[in-house]
Amino acid sequence: MSNLEKRYNLWAFYLILICLGVAFYSLYSNIKNTWLISPPNYILFIISVLAFILGIKGLKNKRSWRTKTRSWLTVTLSSLLSIALFLALLFTLFFSSFGSNELIKTVSSLNNSYTIDFYRWDAGAAGTFGVRGELNGPLWFKKRIYYEKRTENVNVEWKSNNEVSINNRILKLNEGETFGY
Incomplete structure (x- = not known):
C-alpha cells in the first residue's frame, strides 16, 4: 500500500x-444575514x-x-451531507422557478469601493413582490443590506463614499447597517 493510499482517509476526514x-x-449566515x-x-x-469517494x-x-x-x-458524514446538499439544491431549483429575480441595477460608490446589486423579486401567486439589495465583496462573497416588500423601484443616491440613500433610507455601509433584515 503506497503512502498516498494511506492518506486517503485523513484527507477525506479533513475535507x-x-x-x-x-x-x-x-446556514447561519443566511439566518443571521451576515x-x-x-x-x-x-x-x-x-x-x-x-x-465520500476518498473515504471509500x-x-x-x-x-x-x-x-x-x-x-x-468520513463515509457516514459525507454521505449524509451529500444527501442534505442535494436536497437543498433540488429545493432551491424547484422554488426558484416559482418567482423571479430580476437584476434592476448595479451601482458603485463614489470611489468604487462598494458595489450594490439591486434585484426585483416576485413570488407570484404564492407571495408578494419587492426589492433586494446585495453588497458585493471579493470572490462570491455577498451581504444582503436592503430588503423592501411591495415596491418595484429603487432610487439610489450616494451621500459619501460610505453612505448611501436607498429609497430615502440612509445606510452607513462602513458600520454594517442594513434595512429590512
Missing part, C-alpha cells in the same frame, strides 16, 4: 470537516462527494482502529 463547517456557516462567504451549494456538494478509498487502509473509525465516520 468533510471543512465542508461541514462551511455548510453550517452558510456576510455570505461560503461558496454556492453545488460546490459544497462536489466537495462532499469527493470526500480510505476504507482499504486498516492500519489501526483509528483509521478504520475515521474512514467510517
Whole structure:
C-alpha cells in the first residue's frame, strides 16, 4: 500500500470537516444575514462527494482502529451531507422557478469601493413582490443590506463614499447597517 493510499482517509476526514463547517456557516449566515462567504451549494456538494469517494478509498487502509473509525465516520458524514446538499439544491431549483429575480441595477460608490446589486423579486401567486439589495465583496462573497416588500423601484443616491440613500433610507455601509433584515 503506497503512502498516498494511506492518506486517503485523513484527507477525506479533513475535507468533510471543512465542508461541514462551511455548510453550517452558510446556514447561519443566511439566518443571521451576515456576510455570505461560503461558496454556492453545488460546490459544497462536489466537495462532499469527493470526500465520500476518498473515504471509500480510505476504507482499504486498516492500519489501526483509528483509521478504520475515521474512514467510517468520513463515509457516514459525507454521505449524509451529500444527501442534505442535494436536497437543498433540488429545493432551491424547484422554488426558484416559482418567482423571479430580476437584476434592476448595479451601482458603485463614489470611489468604487462598494458595489450594490439591486434585484426585483416576485413570488407570484404564492407571495408578494419587492426589492433586494446585495453588497458585493471579493470572490462570491455577498451581504444582503436592503430588503423592501411591495415596491418595484429603487432610487439610489450616494451621500459619501460610505453612505448611501436607498429609497430615502440612509445606510452607513462602513458600520454594517442594513434595512429590512
